Amino acid sequence: MVPTLLFYAAFAIGEAVCLAVAVNVTHGYPWRVRWVEKATLIILAACGVVSFELTRRYWLVPVSEWPTLLVGFAVACCLAALVGLPLATYARSRRSRSWREIPRERRDALQDAPRHEFIGDGPRSWMLKLPGNTSLHLETHDWSVTLPQLPAEMDGISILHLTDLHFSRAYDRRYFEAVCDVASDMPADLVFVTGDLIDDSECIEWIAPLLERLPGPLGRFAILGNHDHHHDMERIAAAVADGGFTVLDGEVATIDLNGRKLAVGGTCAPWGPDIPDAAIPPADFSMLLSHTPDRVYRAARQGWDFILSGHNHGGQIRLPVVGPILMPSVYSRRFEHGFFRVSPSLMYVSQGVGAKHPIRYGCTPEISRFTLVRAAAQAPRDQAAPQRAWVGR
Incomplete structure (x- = not known):
């Protein structure tokens, strides 16, 4: 049970990371419409519902029996959580150390x-x-x-x-x-x-x-x-x-x-x-x-x-x-x-x-x-x- 919980935790964190990056990048483009914010909330809610349903459906099902697309998505999310997020956090800490050397009051x-x-x-x-x-x-x-x-x-x-x-x-x-x-x-x-x-x-x-x-x-x-x-x-x-x-x-x-x-x-x-x-x-x-x-x-x-x-x-x-x-x-x-x-x-x-x-x-x-x-x-x-x-x- 513990490995299963750890796997789902990595899956969930990685999915959140991927969604955050997607939201950040799409909001960096010059959309001129006012409904982008509402559309983002709707998409995030839909992703939450889908994630909940996938978790419910495959909670106790061995990964070997998962559909291929779901396995690929899970692997990508786990990599984002276990590799991407730590590397990004480390890079952020290096950048912050360098500019904090500039004198400031x-x-x-x-x-x-x-x-x-x-x-x-x-x-x-x-x-x-x-x-x-x-x-x-x-x-x-x-x-x-x-x-x-x-x-x-x-x-x-x-x-x-x-x-x-x-x-x-x-x-x-x-x-x-x-x-x-x-x-x-x-x-x-x-x-x-x-x-x-x-x-x-x-x-x-x-x-x-x-x-x-x-x-x-x-x-x-x-x-x-x-x-x-x-x-x-x-x-x-x-x-x-x-x-x-x-x-x-x-x-x-x-x-x-x-x-x-x-x-x-x-x-x-x-x-x-x-x-x-x-x-x-x-x-x-x-x-x-x-x-x-x-x-x-x-x-x-x-x-x-x-x-x-x-x-x-x-x-x-x-x-x-x-x-x-x-x-x-x-x-x-x-x-x-x-x-x-x-x-x-x-x-x-x-x-x-x-x-x-x-x-x-x-x-x-x-x-x-x-x-x-x-x-x-x-x-x-x-x-x-x-x-x-x-x-x-």
Whole structure:
């Protein structure tokens, strides 16, 4: 009986792993329909019913008597549980160790705030009342990032990054006011917002008065996200612009800084237009705002120096050791959160501020500020990388 139980446990865990990967990958594609979420729930329920029936039917039947297709499926699920999941978990631990070496200051930004006042009256507000839910436990991160290719004239430039605000009435507006107050107390040269501002059209009017609180003397730039595409995008973009931000949609802006040129690009691809290679101007350093980290390989081929993304919310629910399970990415859990190096680019993936379904366990919302530092021992940029001629080269 014990071997049978172990076999069925591996079978069940492996099936859950395969389903999670399938859900993650399919949700990484630019579906433009609103029923995808409901369809996913229906499919998962159907899979659960089928699994229950298979378990009931074959519980005490020797595997040798199982249909061939069922044996093949069971073997694949067991391999996913016993090989795939441990390898993926090990790879995740290696990635997390590498980026945690980057210096950071971290604090609980709203620990003295009356969090119960941040819960709204929208349809999903009950989720914020779940025991242990950390959706209102905002953290701020101050990172010091050394980039050898950074020109000396840009040494010490700072960036404030917010993403995935997901304005909705599940949250009280006072929560987002508190978030923006915290962000405004983190002065930076540049302010970037990387998409998914809206989950409730009635909250579009919140955008301008909240975003205008965020000073950025060298520039303020924003992109939209896939959730914004489910609403009135033109109205959302206009509200962001009214808040003092330049909205980039497959475009690149340039900033002259102490005689050097900084390029800032923005894309919501694959839901919006990508940035064509020909549209990228020569620059001494380049930053890309990409709503999803899935574009990192294309961005690296284009030569972007520093990439800021969100979209994945860090998985929202992270299990001990295993980490997140569900994540809307064609690469599944590969770009969970934190720093990733895809040469020659460095990318940071934020856990975001809000969520359509405001449930977070082991995954707090965040605002990050980055101070870019030039490595003192490096040769001048023009000598270090003369062979790459387009973005930042």
